[in-house]
Amino acid sequence: MSLSVAIEHRAGDFRLAADFTTQGRVTSLFGPSGSGKTTVIDVIAGLTRPLRGRIAIDDLVLLDTDRGICLPPWRRRIGYVFQEGRLFPHLSVRQNLLYGRFFAPKGEGLADFAAIVDMLGIGHLLKRRPRLLSGGEKQRVAIGRALLANPRLLLMDEPLSALDEARRQDVLPFLARIRDEAKVPIVHVSHDLSEVIALADHLVVLDAGKVAAAGPLAAVMARPDVAPLARRQDAGAVIELFVAGHDAAAGMTLLEGAIGQLAAPLRPLPIGAACRIWLHARDIILAREAPHGLSARNILPVTITGLLPHADGSRDVLLDCRGQPLFARVTPAAVADLGLAPGQSIHAIIKSVALA
Protein backbone atom coordinates (compact mmCIF):
# COMPACT_ATOMS: atom_id res chain seq x y z
CA MET A 1 0.00 0.00 0.00
CA SER A 2 1.12 3.51 -0.70
CA LEU A 3 -0.51 6.49 0.97
CA SER A 4 0.19 9.92 -0.42
CA VAL A 5 -0.92 13.06 1.35
CA ALA A 6 -0.48 16.65 0.20
CA ILE A 7 -2.74 19.07 2.02
CA GLU A 8 -3.01 22.69 3.01
CA HIS A 9 -5.31 23.80 5.74
CA ARG A 10 -5.92 26.78 7.97
CA ALA A 11 -7.85 26.92 11.22
CA GLY A 12 -7.67 30.25 13.02
CA ASP A 13 -3.99 31.11 13.36
CA PHE A 14 -2.87 27.56 12.72
CA ARG A 15 -1.55 26.74 9.26
CA LEU A 16 -0.92 23.23 8.09
CA ALA A 17 0.99 22.33 4.95
CA ALA A 18 1.77 18.63 5.00
CA ASP A 19 3.17 16.64 2.11
CA PHE A 20 4.40 13.07 2.45
CA THR A 21 4.17 9.60 0.96
CA THR A 22 4.52 6.38 2.89
CA GLN A 23 4.60 2.68 2.06
CA GLY A 24 4.96 1.67 5.68
CA ARG A 25 2.98 -1.06 7.42
CA VAL A 26 2.91 1.24 10.44
CA THR A 27 3.57 4.91 9.80
CA SER A 28 3.83 7.15 12.83
CA LEU A 29 3.01 10.84 12.74
CA PHE A 30 5.17 12.23 15.46
CA GLY A 31 5.55 15.74 16.81
CA PRO A 32 4.85 18.01 19.77
CA SER A 33 1.31 18.97 20.79
CA GLY A 34 -0.20 21.43 18.36
CA SER A 35 1.99 20.34 15.45
CA GLY A 36 -1.04 19.28 13.41
CA LYS A 37 -0.90 15.48 13.76
CA THR A 38 -4.58 14.98 14.55
CA THR A 39 -5.64 17.43 11.84
CA VAL A 40 -3.71 15.36 9.30
CA ILE A 41 -5.48 12.11 10.16
CA ASP A 42 -8.86 13.86 10.46
CA VAL A 43 -8.30 15.01 6.88
CA ILE A 44 -7.31 11.49 5.79
CA ALA A 45 -10.49 10.12 7.42
CA GLY A 46 -12.61 12.83 5.81
CA LEU A 47 -13.73 14.36 9.11
CA THR A 48 -12.03 17.65 8.27
CA ARG A 49 -12.07 19.13 4.80
CA PRO A 50 -8.83 20.95 4.00
CA LEU A 51 -8.57 24.14 1.98
CA ARG A 52 -6.65 22.39 -0.77
CA GLY A 53 -5.03 19.07 -1.31
CA ARG A 54 -4.90 15.56 -2.63
CA ILE A 55 -4.99 12.25 -0.79
CA ALA A 56 -4.71 8.85 -2.43
CA ILE A 57 -4.32 5.25 -1.33
CA ASP A 58 -2.60 3.47 -4.22
CA ASP A 59 -4.80 4.38 -7.22
CA LEU A 60 -7.85 5.36 -5.18
CA VAL A 61 -8.21 9.12 -4.90
CA LEU A 62 -9.99 10.06 -1.66
CA LEU A 63 -9.60 13.79 -2.05
CA ASP A 64 -8.54 16.05 -4.85
CA THR A 65 -9.71 19.62 -4.44
CA ASP A 66 -8.44 20.59 -7.89
CA ARG A 67 -10.70 18.00 -9.52
CA GLY A 68 -13.52 18.53 -7.04
CA ILE A 69 -13.25 15.04 -5.55
CA CYS A 70 -13.98 14.56 -1.87
CA LEU A 71 -15.27 11.18 -0.75
CA PRO A 72 -17.37 11.44 2.40
CA PRO A 73 -16.02 9.53 5.43
CA TRP A 74 -18.53 6.69 5.12
CA ARG A 75 -17.35 5.90 1.58
CA ARG A 76 -13.64 5.97 2.39
CA ARG A 77 -13.55 2.82 4.49
CA ILE A 78 -10.80 4.13 6.71
CA GLY A 79 -10.92 2.83 10.27
CA TYR A 80 -10.31 5.35 13.03
CA VAL A 81 -9.38 4.59 16.62
CA PHE A 82 -9.99 7.79 18.57
CA GLN A 83 -8.12 8.96 21.62
CA GLU A 84 -11.19 8.50 23.82
CA GLY A 85 -12.54 5.30 22.25
CA ARG A 86 -15.94 6.73 21.34
CA LEU A 87 -17.78 3.46 21.84
CA PHE A 88 -21.55 3.64 21.32
CA PRO A 89 -23.07 3.80 24.82
CA HIS A 90 -26.42 2.30 23.79
CA LEU A 91 -24.89 -0.85 22.31
CA SER A 92 -23.20 -3.83 23.93
CA VAL A 93 -19.55 -4.58 23.22
CA ARG A 94 -20.57 -7.23 20.68
CA GLN A 95 -22.92 -4.80 18.91
CA ASN A 96 -20.20 -2.14 18.92
CA LEU A 97 -17.78 -4.60 17.33
CA LEU A 98 -20.26 -5.64 14.64
CA TYR A 99 -21.46 -2.10 13.85
CA GLY A 100 -19.09 -1.49 10.94
CA ARG A 101 -19.56 -4.95 9.44
CA PHE A 102 -23.20 -4.08 8.74
CA PHE A 103 -22.02 -1.33 6.37
CA ALA A 104 -19.00 -3.12 4.90
CA PRO A 105 -19.41 -4.16 1.26
CA LYS A 106 -20.78 -7.68 1.02
CA GLY A 107 -19.00 -10.30 -1.02
CA GLU A 108 -15.50 -9.43 0.10
CA GLY A 109 -13.91 -11.72 2.64
CA LEU A 110 -15.11 -10.39 5.99
CA ALA A 111 -12.69 -9.81 8.81
CA ASP A 112 -12.72 -12.83 11.10
CA PHE A 113 -14.72 -11.89 14.22
CA ALA A 114 -13.43 -14.72 16.40
CA ALA A 115 -9.80 -14.13 15.40
CA ILE A 116 -9.91 -10.41 16.11
CA VAL A 117 -11.75 -10.86 19.41
CA ASP A 118 -9.16 -13.42 20.39
CA MET A 119 -6.23 -11.29 19.22
CA LEU A 120 -7.43 -8.37 21.36
CA GLY A 121 -8.37 -10.52 24.35
CA ILE A 122 -11.90 -9.14 24.65
CA GLY A 123 -13.92 -12.36 24.41
CA HIS A 124 -15.09 -12.12 28.03
CA LEU A 125 -16.42 -8.56 27.51
CA LEU A 126 -18.83 -9.17 24.63
CA LYS A 127 -22.06 -8.92 26.63
CA ARG A 128 -21.05 -5.86 28.63
CA ARG A 129 -21.95 -2.22 28.12
CA PRO A 130 -19.08 0.17 27.28
CA ARG A 131 -19.53 2.18 30.49
CA LEU A 132 -18.57 -0.88 32.53
CA LEU A 133 -15.19 -1.26 30.80
CA SER A 134 -11.81 -0.01 31.97
CA GLY A 135 -9.86 2.46 29.83
CA GLY A 136 -7.61 -0.23 28.35
CA GLU A 137 -10.57 -2.50 27.58
CA LYS A 138 -12.42 0.36 25.88
CA GLN A 139 -9.43 1.05 23.62
CA ARG A 140 -9.11 -2.62 22.68
CA VAL A 141 -12.82 -2.78 21.79
CA ALA A 142 -12.47 0.43 19.76
CA ILE A 143 -9.56 -1.12 17.84
CA GLY A 144 -11.59 -4.29 17.20
CA ARG A 145 -14.58 -2.25 16.06
CA ALA A 146 -12.43 -0.38 13.53
CA LEU A 147 -10.74 -3.57 12.25
CA LEU A 148 -14.02 -5.46 11.83
CA ALA A 149 -15.29 -2.81 9.40
CA ASN A 150 -12.70 -4.18 6.92
CA PRO A 151 -10.87 -0.87 6.50
CA ARG A 152 -8.35 -0.10 3.77
CA LEU A 153 -6.28 1.77 6.30
CA LEU A 154 -6.42 2.07 10.07
CA LEU A 155 -5.87 5.46 11.73
CA MET A 156 -5.01 5.66 15.41
CA ASP A 157 -4.96 8.95 17.28
CA GLU A 158 -2.77 8.50 20.35
CA PRO A 159 -4.57 5.28 21.23
CA LEU A 160 -2.67 4.96 24.49
CA SER A 161 -2.65 8.55 25.71
CA ALA A 162 -5.79 8.24 27.84
CA LEU A 163 -4.29 5.28 29.71
CA ASP A 164 -1.97 5.16 32.71
CA GLU A 165 1.45 3.54 32.38
CA ALA A 166 0.31 0.07 33.49
CA ARG A 167 -2.63 0.08 31.04
CA ARG A 168 -0.33 1.23 28.25
CA GLN A 169 1.85 -1.78 28.78
CA ASP A 170 -1.36 -3.88 28.59
CA VAL A 171 -2.46 -2.46 25.26
CA LEU A 172 0.88 -1.94 23.49
CA PRO A 173 1.44 -5.65 22.75
CA PHE A 174 -2.03 -5.80 21.15
CA LEU A 175 -1.09 -2.98 18.81
CA ALA A 176 2.06 -4.89 17.86
CA ARG A 177 -0.07 -7.99 17.18
CA ILE A 178 -2.38 -6.05 14.89
CA ARG A 179 0.62 -4.78 13.00
CA ASP A 180 1.95 -8.33 12.59
CA GLU A 181 -1.31 -10.30 12.14
CA ALA A 182 -3.97 -8.06 10.63
CA LYS A 183 -3.16 -7.14 7.08
CA VAL A 184 -4.21 -3.52 7.42
CA PRO A 185 -1.71 -0.70 7.08
CA ILE A 186 -1.74 1.64 10.06
CA VAL A 187 -1.16 5.38 10.42
CA HIS A 188 -0.57 6.15 14.03
CA VAL A 189 -0.33 9.50 15.80
CA SER A 190 1.83 9.89 18.86
CA HIS A 191 3.90 12.33 20.84
CA ASP A 192 5.56 9.48 22.73
CA LEU A 193 8.74 8.36 21.01
CA SER A 194 8.94 5.03 22.84
CA GLU A 195 5.51 4.12 21.43
CA VAL A 196 6.64 5.14 17.95
CA ILE A 197 9.80 3.08 18.16
CA ALA A 198 7.90 0.06 19.46
CA LEU A 199 5.41 0.13 16.57
CA ALA A 200 6.44 2.10 13.51
CA ASP A 201 8.53 1.29 10.48
CA HIS A 202 7.92 4.66 8.82
CA LEU A 203 8.05 8.00 10.53
CA VAL A 204 6.68 11.41 9.59
CA VAL A 205 7.85 14.17 11.91
CA LEU A 206 5.58 17.20 12.09
CA ASP A 207 6.57 20.51 13.57
CA ALA A 208 4.35 23.62 13.63
CA GLY A 209 2.17 22.39 10.77
CA LYS A 210 5.02 21.32 8.50
CA VAL A 211 6.68 18.02 7.72
CA ALA A 212 10.15 18.23 9.28
CA ALA A 213 11.23 14.78 8.10
CA ALA A 214 9.68 11.66 6.59
CA GLY A 215 10.94 8.20 5.68
CA PRO A 216 11.92 4.85 7.17
CA LEU A 217 12.09 5.04 10.96
CA ALA A 218 15.81 4.43 11.50
CA ALA A 219 16.79 6.85 8.73
CA VAL A 220 14.57 9.63 10.10
CA MET A 221 15.72 9.03 13.65
CA ALA A 222 19.31 9.32 12.47
CA ARG A 223 18.80 12.87 11.26
CA PRO A 224 20.32 15.35 13.69
CA ASP A 225 17.67 17.98 12.93
CA VAL A 226 14.97 15.61 14.16
CA ALA A 227 16.56 14.85 17.50
CA PRO A 228 15.73 18.25 19.07
CA LEU A 229 12.03 17.63 18.37
CA ALA A 230 12.08 14.65 20.64
CA ARG A 231 11.83 15.45 24.29
CA ARG A 232 15.33 16.13 25.61
CA GLN A 233 15.81 12.88 27.45
CA ASP A 234 14.45 10.92 24.48
CA ALA A 235 17.11 11.83 21.92
CA GLY A 236 18.83 8.78 20.55
CA ALA A 237 19.38 6.49 17.63
CA VAL A 238 17.34 3.50 16.54
CA ILE A 239 19.39 0.44 15.54
CA GLU A 240 18.07 -2.60 13.71
CA LEU A 241 19.73 -5.84 14.83
CA PHE A 242 19.05 -9.56 14.99
CA VAL A 243 19.58 -12.11 17.72
CA ALA A 244 22.90 -13.91 17.18
CA GLY A 245 22.97 -16.06 20.29
CA HIS A 246 22.18 -16.39 23.99
CA ASP A 247 24.46 -16.93 26.96
CA ALA A 248 21.99 -17.99 29.61
CA ALA A 249 24.68 -18.49 32.27
CA ALA A 250 25.88 -14.90 31.88
CA GLY A 251 22.32 -13.63 31.40
CA MET A 252 23.24 -12.11 28.06
CA THR A 253 21.81 -12.04 24.56
CA LEU A 254 24.19 -11.31 21.74
CA LEU A 255 22.79 -8.96 19.09
CA GLU A 256 24.38 -8.46 15.72
CA GLY A 257 24.00 -5.92 12.95
CA ALA A 258 25.89 -3.62 10.64
CA ILE A 259 27.58 -1.93 13.58
CA GLY A 260 28.98 -5.22 14.91
CA GLN A 261 28.03 -7.13 18.02
CA LEU A 262 26.32 -5.81 21.13
CA ALA A 263 25.75 -7.66 24.39
CA ALA A 264 22.33 -6.98 25.90
CA PRO A 265 20.44 -8.41 28.87
CA LEU A 266 18.76 -11.73 28.08
CA ARG A 267 15.82 -11.39 25.69
CA PRO A 268 13.19 -14.09 25.18
CA LEU A 269 13.62 -14.11 21.39
CA PRO A 270 14.59 -16.97 19.06
CA ILE A 271 17.96 -16.85 17.34
CA GLY A 272 17.72 -14.91 14.08
CA ALA A 273 14.76 -12.80 15.27
CA ALA A 274 14.81 -9.12 14.32
CA CYS A 275 15.21 -6.77 17.20
CA ARG A 276 15.12 -3.00 17.39
CA ILE A 277 16.95 -1.10 20.09
CA TRP A 278 16.78 2.52 20.95
CA LEU A 279 20.13 3.85 22.07
CA HIS A 280 19.69 7.03 24.12
CA ALA A 281 22.26 9.78 23.68
CA ARG A 282 22.72 9.97 27.43
CA ASP A 283 23.64 6.25 27.66
CA ILE A 284 26.79 6.55 25.53
CA ILE A 285 30.22 7.31 27.02
CA LEU A 286 33.04 8.53 24.78
CA ALA A 287 36.73 7.60 25.15
CA ARG A 288 39.76 8.60 23.08
CA GLU A 289 41.67 5.36 23.79
CA ALA A 290 40.19 1.87 23.72
CA PRO A 291 39.55 1.39 27.46
CA HIS A 292 40.63 -1.60 29.59
CA GLY A 293 39.25 -2.94 32.83
CA LEU A 294 35.75 -1.58 32.36
CA SER A 295 32.53 -3.31 33.34
CA ALA A 296 30.89 -2.09 30.14
CA ARG A 297 30.82 -4.82 27.51
CA ASN A 298 30.15 -2.86 24.39
CA ILE A 299 32.94 -0.77 22.94
CA LEU A 300 32.40 0.47 19.39
CA PRO A 301 34.93 2.27 17.20
CA VAL A 302 33.25 5.39 15.84
CA THR A 303 34.01 8.53 13.86
CA ILE A 304 32.77 11.98 14.91
CA THR A 305 30.69 13.56 12.16
CA GLY A 306 29.51 16.68 13.92
CA LEU A 307 28.78 18.54 17.14
CA LEU A 308 25.34 19.94 17.89
CA PRO A 309 25.02 22.48 20.71
CA HIS A 310 21.86 22.57 22.87
CA ALA A 311 20.24 25.58 24.45
CA ASP A 312 21.14 24.32 27.93
CA GLY A 313 24.87 24.09 27.11
CA SER A 314 25.18 20.33 26.58
CA ARG A 315 26.34 18.98 23.22
CA ASP A 316 25.13 16.15 21.07
CA VAL A 317 28.12 14.47 19.44
CA LEU A 318 27.05 12.96 16.14
CA LEU A 319 28.83 9.69 15.49
CA ASP A 320 29.14 7.23 12.67
CA CYS A 321 29.65 3.55 13.35
CA ARG A 322 30.09 1.64 10.08
CA GLY A 323 27.34 3.68 8.47
CA GLN A 324 24.97 3.67 11.47
CA PRO A 325 24.55 7.14 12.98
CA LEU A 326 24.64 7.39 16.79
CA PHE A 327 24.31 10.29 19.20
CA ALA A 328 26.15 10.86 22.45
CA ARG A 329 25.24 13.69 24.81
CA VAL A 330 28.15 15.22 26.73
CA THR A 331 28.99 18.40 28.61
CA PRO A 332 30.98 21.24 26.97
CA ALA A 333 33.78 20.47 29.47
CA ALA A 334 34.05 16.93 28.11
CA VAL A 335 34.26 18.28 24.56
CA ALA A 336 37.14 20.54 25.61
CA ASP A 337 38.99 17.91 27.74
CA LEU A 338 38.87 15.25 25.02
CA GLY A 339 39.44 17.76 22.25
CA LEU A 340 36.49 16.34 20.32
CA ALA A 341 36.30 17.50 16.72
CA PRO A 342 34.67 16.23 13.52
CA GLY A 343 36.67 13.60 11.65
CA GLN A 344 38.23 12.20 14.81
CA SER A 345 38.17 8.44 15.49
CA ILE A 346 37.18 7.55 19.05
CA HIS A 347 35.38 4.82 21.02
CA ALA A 348 31.76 4.73 22.13
CA ILE A 349 31.06 2.74 25.27
CA ILE A 350 27.59 1.40 25.98
CA LYS A 351 26.51 -0.37 29.16
CA SER A 352 24.66 -3.59 28.44
CA VAL A 353 21.84 -2.68 30.82
CA ALA A 354 21.14 0.39 28.68
CA LEU A 355 20.04 -2.06 25.97
CA ALA A 356 17.32 -3.66 28.09
Add this chain to the structure above:
Amino acid sequence: MLDLSPEELTAIGLSLKVAFWAVAASLPFGILTAYVLSRGRFPGISILDALVYLPLTLPPVVTGFILLILFGRRGPIGAFLAEHFGIVFAFRWTGAALAGAIMGFPLLVRAVRLSFDTVDRRLEAAAGTLGASPVWVFLTVTLPIVLPGVLAGVIMAFARAMGEFGATITFVSNIPGETQTLPTAIYTLTQVPGGDAAAFRLVGISVAISMGALIASEYLARRLGKRVE
Protein backbone atom coordinates in the same frame (compact mmCIF):
# COMPACT_ATOMS: atom_id res chain seq x y z
CA MET B 1 -68.26 3.23 42.37
CA LEU B 2 -67.12 2.82 38.80
CA ASP B 3 -70.44 2.07 37.19
CA LEU B 4 -69.94 4.43 34.31
CA SER B 5 -72.69 5.35 31.92
CA PRO B 6 -72.22 4.55 28.21
CA GLU B 7 -71.77 8.27 27.52
CA GLU B 8 -68.99 8.48 30.08
CA LEU B 9 -67.26 5.40 28.67
CA THR B 10 -67.52 6.90 25.20
CA ALA B 11 -65.90 10.13 26.40
CA ILE B 12 -63.01 8.21 28.01
CA GLY B 13 -62.46 6.04 24.93
CA LEU B 14 -62.63 9.06 22.66
CA SER B 15 -60.13 10.97 24.79
CA LEU B 16 -57.62 8.11 24.60
CA LYS B 17 -58.15 7.77 20.85
CA VAL B 18 -57.78 11.52 20.26
CA ALA B 19 -54.64 11.78 22.40
CA PHE B 20 -53.08 8.67 20.83
CA TRP B 21 -53.52 9.92 17.28
CA ALA B 22 -52.53 13.45 18.21
CA VAL B 23 -49.17 12.17 19.43
CA ALA B 24 -48.65 9.42 16.85
CA ALA B 25 -49.26 11.77 13.93
CA SER B 26 -47.18 14.64 15.29
CA LEU B 27 -44.21 12.53 16.51
CA PRO B 28 -42.26 12.32 13.21
CA PHE B 29 -42.74 16.07 12.64
CA GLY B 30 -41.80 16.75 16.25
CA ILE B 31 -38.53 14.80 15.98
CA LEU B 32 -37.69 16.45 12.68
CA THR B 33 -38.45 19.94 14.01
CA ALA B 34 -36.41 19.30 17.16
CA TYR B 35 -33.49 18.08 15.05
CA VAL B 36 -33.63 21.15 12.83
CA LEU B 37 -33.85 23.50 15.83
CA SER B 38 -30.94 21.76 17.56
CA ARG B 39 -28.62 21.43 14.56
CA GLY B 40 -29.85 23.94 12.02
CA ARG B 41 -27.81 27.04 11.24
CA PHE B 42 -29.82 29.18 8.86
CA PRO B 43 -31.44 32.61 8.92
CA GLY B 44 -35.01 32.47 10.12
CA ILE B 45 -34.42 29.67 12.59
CA SER B 46 -35.52 31.92 15.45
CA ILE B 47 -38.82 32.51 13.63
CA LEU B 48 -39.37 28.75 13.36
CA ASP B 49 -38.46 28.49 17.02
CA ALA B 50 -41.06 31.11 18.00
CA LEU B 51 -43.71 29.54 15.75
CA VAL B 52 -43.29 26.10 17.36
CA TYR B 53 -43.64 27.47 20.88
CA LEU B 54 -46.51 29.85 20.04
CA PRO B 55 -49.35 27.51 21.17
CA LEU B 56 -47.74 27.42 24.61
CA THR B 57 -48.24 31.16 25.10
CA LEU B 58 -51.36 31.88 23.07
CA PRO B 59 -54.73 31.55 24.81
CA PRO B 60 -56.10 28.13 23.70
CA VAL B 61 -59.27 29.81 22.46
CA VAL B 62 -57.16 31.79 20.00
CA THR B 63 -55.45 28.62 18.76
CA GLY B 64 -58.86 26.97 18.35
CA PHE B 65 -60.18 29.94 16.45
CA ILE B 66 -57.17 29.99 14.10
CA LEU B 67 -57.66 26.25 13.49
CA LEU B 68 -61.31 26.87 12.75
CA ILE B 69 -60.42 29.52 10.19
CA LEU B 70 -57.66 27.46 8.52
CA PHE B 71 -59.04 23.93 8.80
CA GLY B 72 -62.80 24.60 8.81
CA ARG B 73 -64.96 23.38 5.91
CA ARG B 74 -64.42 26.66 4.09
CA GLY B 75 -60.93 27.34 5.42
CA PRO B 76 -58.11 27.31 2.84
CA ILE B 77 -56.40 24.20 4.21
CA GLY B 78 -59.58 22.46 5.35
CA ALA B 79 -61.28 22.86 1.96
CA PHE B 80 -58.17 21.61 0.14
CA LEU B 81 -57.80 18.52 2.32
CA ALA B 82 -61.50 17.68 2.15
CA GLU B 83 -61.56 18.01 -1.63
CA HIS B 84 -58.36 16.14 -2.49
CA PHE B 85 -57.88 13.66 0.34
CA GLY B 86 -61.31 13.39 1.93
CA ILE B 87 -59.89 14.42 5.28
CA VAL B 88 -62.32 16.50 7.31
CA PHE B 89 -61.40 18.09 10.62
CA ALA B 90 -64.34 20.37 11.40
CA PHE B 91 -66.62 18.94 14.12
CA ARG B 92 -65.03 15.49 13.90
CA TRP B 93 -62.85 13.62 16.37
CA THR B 94 -59.97 14.12 13.92
CA GLY B 95 -60.28 17.85 14.58
CA ALA B 96 -59.98 17.20 18.31
CA ALA B 97 -56.83 15.18 17.57
CA LEU B 98 -55.44 18.04 15.46
CA ALA B 99 -56.12 20.53 18.26
CA GLY B 100 -54.45 18.17 20.76
CA ALA B 101 -51.46 17.70 18.46
CA ILE B 102 -50.96 21.45 18.00
CA MET B 103 -51.21 22.10 21.74
CA GLY B 104 -48.86 19.22 22.64
CA PHE B 105 -46.32 19.99 19.90
CA PRO B 106 -44.24 22.57 21.82
CA LEU B 107 -43.84 20.19 24.76
CA LEU B 108 -42.85 17.34 22.46
CA VAL B 109 -40.34 19.43 20.50
CA ARG B 110 -38.84 20.96 23.62
CA ALA B 111 -38.07 17.63 25.30
CA VAL B 112 -36.64 16.04 22.14
CA ARG B 113 -34.59 19.10 21.29
CA LEU B 114 -32.94 19.21 24.71
CA SER B 115 -31.95 15.59 24.12
CA PHE B 116 -30.47 16.34 20.69
CA ASP B 117 -28.46 19.17 22.25
CA THR B 118 -26.71 16.73 24.60
CA VAL B 119 -25.75 14.13 21.96
CA ASP B 120 -21.98 13.74 21.64
CA ARG B 121 -21.35 14.65 18.00
CA ARG B 122 -18.05 12.79 18.11
CA LEU B 123 -19.99 9.50 18.33
CA GLU B 124 -21.70 10.41 15.06
CA ALA B 125 -18.31 11.08 13.44
CA ALA B 126 -17.11 7.69 14.69
CA ALA B 127 -20.13 5.98 13.10
CA GLY B 128 -19.30 7.75 9.83
CA THR B 129 -15.78 6.29 9.80
CA LEU B 130 -17.36 2.85 10.25
CA GLY B 131 -19.26 3.26 7.00
CA ALA B 132 -22.61 4.64 8.16
CA SER B 133 -24.12 7.33 5.94
CA PRO B 134 -25.77 10.31 7.69
CA VAL B 135 -29.24 8.70 7.55
CA TRP B 136 -27.91 5.50 9.11
CA VAL B 137 -25.98 7.50 11.71
CA PHE B 138 -29.24 9.22 12.66
CA LEU B 139 -31.20 5.97 12.87
CA THR B 140 -28.59 3.83 14.64
CA VAL B 141 -26.74 6.30 16.86
CA THR B 142 -28.48 9.65 17.32
CA LEU B 143 -32.08 8.44 17.64
CA PRO B 144 -31.37 5.61 20.13
CA ILE B 145 -29.40 8.03 22.30
CA VAL B 146 -32.21 10.62 22.37
CA LEU B 147 -34.90 7.98 23.01
CA PRO B 148 -35.40 8.91 26.69
CA GLY B 149 -36.03 12.51 25.64
CA VAL B 150 -38.45 11.39 22.91
CA LEU B 151 -40.31 9.31 25.46
CA ALA B 152 -40.56 12.19 27.91
CA GLY B 153 -41.84 14.42 25.10
CA VAL B 154 -44.41 11.84 24.03
CA ILE B 155 -45.81 11.51 27.54
CA MET B 156 -46.02 15.27 28.03
CA ALA B 157 -47.70 15.74 24.64
CA PHE B 158 -50.10 12.86 25.34
CA ALA B 159 -51.09 14.35 28.68
CA ARG B 160 -51.53 17.77 27.08
CA ALA B 161 -53.71 16.30 24.32
CA MET B 162 -55.81 14.39 26.87
CA GLY B 163 -56.44 17.58 28.81
CA GLU B 164 -57.04 19.87 25.86
CA PHE B 165 -60.16 21.96 26.36
CA GLY B 166 -60.10 25.51 25.03
CA ALA B 167 -58.86 24.93 21.50
CA THR B 168 -60.93 21.75 21.16
CA ILE B 169 -64.26 23.25 22.20
CA THR B 170 -63.64 26.30 19.98
CA PHE B 171 -62.61 24.25 16.94
CA VAL B 172 -64.82 21.15 17.02
CA SER B 173 -67.38 22.00 19.71
CA ASN B 174 -68.66 19.47 22.25
CA ILE B 175 -70.61 16.77 20.43
CA PRO B 176 -71.24 13.61 22.51
CA GLY B 177 -69.83 10.57 20.75
CA GLU B 178 -67.88 12.61 18.21
CA THR B 179 -65.88 15.38 19.87
CA GLN B 180 -66.84 15.16 23.53
CA THR B 181 -63.62 14.24 25.34
CA LEU B 182 -63.06 13.88 29.09
CA PRO B 183 -62.52 17.60 29.80
CA THR B 184 -65.48 18.75 27.72
CA ALA B 185 -67.65 16.00 29.24
CA ILE B 186 -66.70 17.13 32.74
CA TYR B 187 -67.45 20.71 31.77
CA THR B 188 -70.89 19.68 30.47
CA LEU B 189 -71.67 17.74 33.65
CA THR B 190 -70.82 20.73 35.82
CA GLN B 191 -73.34 22.78 33.87
CA VAL B 192 -76.33 20.51 34.59
CA PRO B 193 -78.07 20.07 37.99
CA GLY B 194 -77.13 16.80 39.69
CA GLY B 195 -74.16 16.20 37.44
CA ASP B 196 -71.62 16.49 40.27
CA ALA B 197 -71.39 12.77 41.05
CA ALA B 198 -70.70 11.86 37.43
CA ALA B 199 -68.22 14.75 37.13
CA PHE B 200 -66.40 13.39 40.19
CA ARG B 201 -66.09 9.95 38.61
CA LEU B 202 -64.58 11.39 35.44
CA VAL B 203 -62.26 13.63 37.45
CA GLY B 204 -61.04 10.54 39.29
CA ILE B 205 -60.39 8.75 36.03
CA SER B 206 -58.56 11.80 34.65
CA VAL B 207 -56.30 11.87 37.67
CA ALA B 208 -55.64 8.12 37.41
CA ILE B 209 -54.71 8.28 33.71
CA SER B 210 -52.40 11.28 34.23
CA MET B 211 -50.67 9.74 37.24
CA GLY B 212 -50.27 6.44 35.42
CA ALA B 213 -48.70 8.15 32.41
CA LEU B 214 -46.25 10.11 34.56
CA ILE B 215 -45.18 7.06 36.57
CA ALA B 216 -44.78 4.97 33.43
CA SER B 217 -42.69 7.64 31.72
CA GLU B 218 -40.50 8.10 34.78
CA TYR B 219 -39.87 4.35 34.94
CA LEU B 220 -39.13 3.99 31.22
CA ALA B 221 -36.95 7.09 31.11
CA ARG B 222 -34.88 5.75 33.98
CA ARG B 223 -34.43 2.36 32.32
CA LEU B 224 -33.47 3.89 28.99
CA GLY B 225 -31.27 6.46 30.70
CA LYS B 226 -29.30 3.71 32.38
CA ARG B 227 -28.61 2.13 29.01
CA VAL B 228 -27.11 5.20 27.41
CA GLU B 229 -25.27 6.65 30.42
